[in-house]
Amino acid sequence: MLATFAAQLALPTGRMGQVVGRVLNRANGPLVAATVDAVAAEEGHICADIGFGGGVGLDLLLRRVGASGRVHGIEIAPTMLADARRRFAKDLDLGRLVLHDAAMDQLPLADGSLDRLITTNTVYFIEDLAPAFAELARVLRPSGRAAIGLGDPSAMGKMPFTKHGFRLRSVAEVTAQLESAGLHVTEDRRVGNSINAFHILVCQRSDTSSASRATDSAIQTAPSDSPAKP
Numbered sequence: 001m002l003a004t005f006a007a008q009l010a011l012p013t014g015r016m017g018q019v020v021g022r023v024l025n026r027a028n029g030p031l032v033a034a035t036v037d038a039v040a041a042e043e044g045h046i047c048a049d050i051g052f053g054g055g056v057g058l059d060l061l062l063r064r065v066g067a068s069g070r071v072h073g074i075e076i077a078p079t080m081l082a083d084a085r086r087r088f089a090k091d092l093d094l095g096r097l098v099l100h101d102a103a104m105d106q107l108p109l110a111d112g113s114l115d116r117l118i119t120t121n122t123v124y125f126i127e128d129l130a131p132a133f134a135e136l137a138r139v140l141r142p143s144g145r146a147a148i149g150l151g152d153p154s155a156m157g158k159m160p161f162t163k164h165g166f167r168l169r170s171v172a173e174v175t176a177q178l179e180s181a182g183l184h185v186t187e188d189r190r191v192g193n194s195i196n197a198f199h200i201l202v203c204q205r206s207d208t209s210s211a212s213r214a215t216d217s218a219i220q221t222a223p224s225d226s227p228a229k230p
Contacts, residue, residue, distance in 0.1 A: 036060040038147040045115040048072040051122035104132040120149035124166040133181035155196035
């Protein structure tokens with residue numbers, strides 16, 4: 001999330017981290033919720049939120065996977081990691097949540113270990129998308145889904161803060177990079193009715209069978225894969 005930008009500002013942890021987390025959740029909460037909806041995580045699934053920022057995605061995924069599931073939170077901002085350790089202390093103790101200090105192009109997860117993954121407002125801070133997206137494909141199961149949330153570049157370009165450290169990319173470029181990495185984009189879901197509405201690119205591993213893909217790409221229906229055990 002935009003917490004990656006906050007990391008570049010070296011914001012302190014503690015009370016300031018809590019404030020930053022609340023601000024990010026208010027600003028990005030509806031977008032993250034829509035991204036979680038797009039992957040349709042289920043009871044028992046193993047999921048990840050990469051660049052989780054204020055942690056709203058962690059909370060939503062934990063609710064969806066239930067007591068038998070597990071969520072991995074990946075973040076590089078010390079402020080956001082410290083805040084998540086405080087907020088989700090019980091889930092960490094129970095092993096339902098695992099936090100990692102890592103970047104998207106070096107995920108500390110095993111091959112094919114995730115049923116679902118989300119990442120929202122992170123592509124602006126990645127210099128080279130190819131290795132990062134290759135990692136997303138690597139850690140997904142063959143029947144897994146990913147959702148990449150990003151602002152429309154026309155709208156993002158008008159925001160003054162995006163002139164500092166942001167790499168604004170077209171949706172077509174991001175889609176092409178996902179496909180090249182082995183993530184088949186099944187849907188460009190928009191959040192809002194404006195021509196500048198937020199984009200959620202829903203993907204699945206492109207090495208799934210044709211029959212599985214036809215079923216699994218129907219995002220609005222229940223997924224056909226069996227829940228995975230942590």
